[in-house]
Amino acid sequence: MQNVPGLVVTGASGRMGQMLIRTIAASDKARLVGCLERSGHPWVGRDVGECMGGAALGVLVTDDPLEAFVQAQGVIDFTAPAATVEFAALAAQARAVHVIGTTGLDPVQIAAIEAAARHAVIVRAGNMSLGVNLLVRLTQKVAQALDADWDVEVVEAHHRMKVDAPSGTALMLGQAAANGRGVTLDSAMVSGRDGITGARERGTIGFSAIRGGDVVGEHDVIFAAEGERIVLRHLATDRAIFARGALRAALWGQDQKPGHYDMMDVLGI
Numbered sequence: 001m002q003n004v005p006g007l008v009v010t011g012a013s014g015r016m017g018q019m020l021i022r023t024i025a026a027s028d029k030a031r032l033v034g035c036l037e038r039s040g041h042p043w044v045g046r047d048v049g050e051c052m053g054g055a056a057l058g059v060l061v062t063d064d065p066l067e068a069f070v071q072a073q074g075v076i077d078f079t080a081p082a083a084t085v086e087f088a089a090l091a092a093q094a095r096a097v098h099v100i101g102t103t104g105l106d107p108v109q110i111a112a113i114e115a116a117a118r119h120a121v122i123v124r125a126g127n128m129s130l131g132v133n134l135l136v137r138l139t140q141k142v143a144q145a146l147d148a149d150w151d152v153e154v155v156e157a158h159h160r161m162k163v164d165a166p167s168g169t170a171l172m173l174g175q176a177a178a179n180g181r182g183v184t185l186d187s188a189m190v191s192g193r194d195g196i197t198g199a200r201e202r203g204t205i206g207f208s209a210i211r212g213g214d215v216v217g218e219h220d221v222i223f224a225a226e227g228e229r230i231v232l233r234h235l236a237t238d239r240a241i242f243a244r245g246a247l248r249a250a251l252w253g254q255d256q257k258p259g260h261y262d263m264m265d266v267l268g269i
């Protein structure tokens with residue numbers, strides 16, 4: 001196991017952090033060498049396996065990112081935008097592949113990540129599952145084949161704890177529809193309708209978000225015309241799909257040149 005890449009998981013106690021730790025611990029293609037949490041978090045200084053209610057994994061949770069990253073070949077990061085920007089600079093300094101699943105990044109934060117990617121491999125995607133990335137390709141093809149008589153709406157549902165909207169996946173799907181149409185998403189996007197909105201403007205791409213319960217993640221891309229509708233749908237029922245994709249990205253990244261990549265690059269689709 002010593003010759004497989006060593007990986008650090010940031011946000012170790014989070015929904016995705018714990019799923020990633022289990023996925024890496026069960027894999028023979030990588031080993032867990034570090035776990036990171038916020039300063040002051042009750043898990044800091046304790047064995048991560050025991051924190052998760054299982055057997056010790058021999059990895060203590062730290063709140064010092066650079067100390068963790070320098071002993072790793074990869075960092076898998078599903079945390080929060082400000083933390084991810086900080087980790088991108090530090091992972092680049094440590095020459096570790098940085099896999100970013102964090103969503104809700106603004107354009108300034110994305111520019112900071114792009115700057116870090118001049119010195120290191122970064123793989124970033126709003127959704128790491130194979131199914132969603134295939135759906136992105138399908139959405140682009142369908143949008144390319146249809147004209148603006150077909151209204152495009154992206155509808156997403158997530159658990160009650162999700163803090164950003166539209167979801168990263170919804171934005172990937174909206175971007176794919178805009179690419180297929182040959183327009184920019186910025187010019188076409190309409191989100192959060194409320195009140196007397198007026199009739200729908202031709203050519204726009206609408207976004208709606210539902211939040212409730214424990215929904216892992218559901219996305220519909222609706223193409224609606226006179227007398228017919230096409231609905232492309234992805235339903236996530238297990239966060240393991242995102243963790244498997246992220247692990248795959250961290251392994252793929254080991255052989256790449258510095259740059260800012262996405263899951264399409266990893267999957268070759």
Ligand SMILES: NC(=O)C1=CN([C@@H]2O[C@H](COP(=O)(O)OP(=O)(O)OC[C@H]3O[C@@H](n4cnc5c(N)ncnc54)[C@H](O)[C@@H]3O)[C@@H](O)[C@H]2O)C=CC1
Pocket residue numbers: 010011012013014015016017036037038039041078079080083100101102103104125126127128129168242
């Ligand atoms: N790209 C993808 O495939 C997926 C992306 N996500 C995204 O991943 C992110 C996390 O999602 P969840 O795990 O559900 O959230 P969560 O809230 O359960 O976990 C986030 C974790 O990050 C930790 N954290 C925040 N700031 C930190 C810092 N400075 N240092 C260390 N740890 C820090 C928090 O303490 C928490 O444990 C969200 O942006 C979500 O949208 C979630 C699932 C799939």
Ligand SMILES: O=C(O)C1=N[C@H](C(=O)O)C[C@H](O)C1
Pocket residue numbers: 103126127158162166167168169170216217218
């Ligand atoms: O926060 C989540 O849970 C998820 N976030 C990602 C997103 O914003 O699309 C991916 C997945 O849908 C779960």
